[in-house]
Amino acid sequence: MGEAIAFYVLSALILVAAVVVVSSRNTVYSVLALVASFLFVAMLYVLLHAEFLAVIQVLVYAGGIVVLYLFVVMLVNLRRPEAHQDPRRRDRVGIALAGAVLVEFVAIGLYAFTRPLPAAEGVEATGVGVEEIGRMLYVDYLIPFELASILLLVAMVGAIVLAKREL
Secondary structure, three states, rough: HHHHHHHHHHHHHHHEEEHHHHHHOOOHHHHHHHHHHHHHHHHHHHOOOOOHHHHHHHHHHHHHHHHHHHHHHHHHHHOOOOOOOOOOOOHHHHHHHHHHHHHHHHHHHHHHOOOOOOOOOOOOOOOHHHHHHHHHHHHHHHHHHHHHHHHHHHHHHHHHHHHHHOO
């Protein structure tokens, strides 16, 4: 029961952080909320006994990619958006859709709490641990792993070149 409560609390925190990412007008606050969201997802992985994914989540997403986002935000020198009203904006439709999604989440939550969880029968551990994954990455899949790292490096250099107006 405690794990279920922790799961729902972490899920709610992830949703709140995601809403802050999307709704914040300040890009630095948005990126910080993204970091919080990634860390909550890592905690969720730990709760689900997937420690390797949690470490990768923190190292790759919260560490690398968000730092790249912060570099871009700092280099682009974003100004505050000017206040203007888009005539095509449909506030009532958006509020109605958000309300429908909220009702759906509440219905899913009520259904999940009232229905007992099925027993995990027939599920066996595969025996693949962190050591085996590391061996596979650095022995069996070394070339794709290195290509992915080069691709990330090229993307980072490209983002810096695009963000920098005068070289």
